[in-house]
Amino acid sequence: MTTMTEASVREFKMPDVGEGLTEAEILKWYVQPGDTVTDGQVVCEVETAKAAVELPIPYDGVVRELHFPEGTTVDVGTSIIAVDVTGGAAAEAPAEQPEPAAEEAEPEAKPQGRQPVLVGYGVATSSTKRRPRKGPEVTVPAPAQAIQAELNGHGHDTVADRPRPLAKPPVRKLAKDLGVDLATVHPSGPDGIITREDVHAAATPMPAEQPAPVATVPAAAPAPVASYDGTRETRIPVKGVRKATAAAMVGSAFTAPHVTEFVTVDVTRTMKLVEELKQDKEMQGLRVNPLLLIAKALLVAIKRNPGINASWDEANQEIVQKHYVNLGIAAATPRGLIVPNIKDAHDKTLPQLAEALGELVATAREGKTSPAAMQGGTVTITNVGVFGVDTGTPILxxxxxAILAVGAIKLQPWVHKGKVKPRQVTTLALSFDHRLVDGELGSKVLADVAAILEQPKRLITWA
Incomplete structure (x- = not known):
């Protein structure tokens, strides 16, 4: 047996997976000592104060040691896994050095490789070069085959069974939302790449499962059921997303003077428009629900009242006016409340906004929201109506x-055209920072959102 030298062992350190984060908890190891790993392979999942993130290893080799067990919180910069880069796949690397022309083919290989979801995680500096991987040539240890198959979009196949279909990450998410197996889709894009149109075509014969009209964010995990087995109380450590949320809410509540205004509105016409849009060919395969039109209504209201889209810079004593809208959507997940945002939502058409909402919700439900997706928000929507709540006073x-809370949409008696009729009604609540948003501005924004939801044709006339 050849003795491993220290020079052959690479130490993979906990990276900074967010801006300024100092630690992360190891949730799950996907490899064990003795397993072969390849450049870009996910080796573990960690949870920071912002999200759960999968960590890919940046070189080839054989796992020598896992320095920490699952459930351990590790400081950024601390080594978490040792890999012998002279063994396994790494030993074969010299024989597989690509010729100069191979580097030109590298862009074609990118759709096949798993893209790291880390912020501040750079490109590997090892001599190993990424190449298009063919199924039979990939060495995956038996315990990791199911994981590698899942990463490639095959819930029941291994990498060795068939080549990985070529598709960009947004297309893969769309296929997952529609329940389409990419391996069964006929590609029409250049070099055999699967396009959105290909996925929609494959999904057409099978109607996609539609969510409940108002259930647009992932439901929270069921609350623990009291066992009454003699235990008087249970203590749960405050960490990860819950710890970060608590600190942020305390800081917000006691820094920004909150004002909340309410309005109850008849959204019957909006609900009819939702049903019509579900049948529109331009919206097929997209997430169409009341939240989509509420989000669009808020964007139009911000365009008409841009002063609401700002922030308070205490250090410089300035109001920072934002000329873009990164629209946050509060999502309840088993790990706690997170608020990913849709970048540049103000520039998106209704189909584009629907697609972005669908991807945001699907990613949050899977617990894969990246830290970058939760940074830079300007205005937020929280849909408490999915829990049957009429409304609330949201914290910024x-x-x-500003933050808009959307209550449950219920059939209620309503005076319509001089007569009491059953109508679809909801209550909206807008909280805003009274240091930079006065009552007039806040009222105008809330009134505009309500007016659009009551008469959705204003989305056209006011946009």
């Missing part, structure tokens, strides 16, 4: 000036 997301 730190750094933002």
């Amino acid at each position: 997301n730190p750094g933002e000036s």
Whole structure:
């Protein structure tokens, strides 16, 4: 047996997976000592104060040691896994050095490789070069085959069974939302790449499962059921997302003077438009629900009242006016409340906004929201109506000036055209930072959102 030298062992350190984060908890190891790993392979999942993130290893080799067990919180910069880069796949690397022309083919290989979801995680500096991987040539240890198959989009196949279909990450998410197996889709894009149109075509014969009209964010995990087995109380450590949320909410509540206004509105016409849009060919395969039109209504209201889209810079004593809208959507997940945002939502068409909402919700439900997706928000929507709640007084997301709470949409008696009729009604609540948003501005924004939901044709006339 050849003795491993220290020079052959690479130490993979806990990276900074967010801006300024100092630690992360190891949730799950996907490899064990003795397993072969390849450049870009996910070796573990960690949870930071912002999200759960999968960590890919940046070189080839054989796992020598896992320095920490699952459930351990590790400081950024601390080594978490040792890999012998002279063994396994790494030993074969010299024989597989690509010729100069191979580097030109590298862009074609990118759709096949798993893209790291880390912030601040750089490109590997090892001599190993990424190449298009063919199924039979990939060495995956038996315990990791199911994981590698899942990463490639095959819930029941291994990498060795068939080549991985070529598709960009957004297309893979779309296929997952529609329940389409990419291996069964006929590609029409250049070099055999699967396009959105290919996925929609494959999904057409099978109607996609539609969610409940108002259930647009993932439901929270069921509350623990009291066992009454003699235990008087249970203590749960405050960490990860819950710890970060608590600190942020305390800071926001006691820094920004909150004002909340309410309005009850007849949204019957909006609900009819939702049903019509579900049948529109331009919206097929997209997430269409009341939240989509509420989000669009808020974007139009911000366009008409841009002063609401700002933040307060205490250090410089300035109001920072934002000329873009990164629209946050509060999502309840088993790990706690997170608020990913849709970047540049103000520039998106209704189909584009629907697609972005669908991807945001699917990613949050899987617990794969990246830290970058939760940074830079300007205005937020929280849909408490999915829990059957009429409304609430939401607390501002730190750094933002306004948050809109949407209550449950219920059939209620309503005076319509001089007569009491059953109508679809909801209550909206807008909280805003009174340091930079006065009552007039806040009232105008809330009134505009309500007016659009009551008469959705205003989405056209006011946009």
